[in-house]
Amino acid sequence: DSGVTQTPKHLITATGQRVTLRCSPRSGDLSVYWYQQSLDQGLQFLIQYYNGEERAKGNILERFSAQQFPDLHSELNLSSLELGDSALYFCASSPSPGLAEAFFGQGTRLTVV
């Protein structure tokens, strides 16, 4: 158990819908990362937050947004969903940005039908 909790574990939704994925980092970790894992693209970095502020941005679509709340949990919002958004979405946390190892959650498997 990494200490990072992601909910829900599975999500099935229709195209055009909006979903929210939630991540609770390890106790004391200030940095949260979001990744998308798909068969064709591999693990793609989406976005990173550190202590509530956006720290780094990767290949995140405009339809996607994220935030980190004062209690340090984070949410990834995916809107106007397309079939191609079906993937495993991982959250990871670390004590500080970049320098320490990242601890990964079990992921949320999103299926868009």
Added chain:
Amino acid sequence: AQSVTQPDIHITVSEGASLELRCNYSYGATPYLFWYVQSPGQGLQLLLKYFSGDTLVQGIKGFEAEFKRSQSSFNLRKPSVHWSDAAEYFCAVVERRDDKIIFGKGTRLHILP
């Protein structure tokens, strides 16, 4: 742009045989380097990391990796694999400027009995 290359998509070895998984990176300075393992249906778990110092690093589960600056490589090795090592292995690099963790595409390891 910084990149991480894992040239082998699949590798098959017999149980008890030695293993080497290749990883090359493209980065201007010495990056922070990581190897993660992902078992089916699981999140990623850190095997080992290199920040500086001794270029041969030991990790969990009997794995080790050697940083070779001249070859821009950080190959993962294990002298004798076990059936439980069957998983997907990801090499990762921290881009310190942006604090992003960049992953390779992964190598799926299959173990023959």
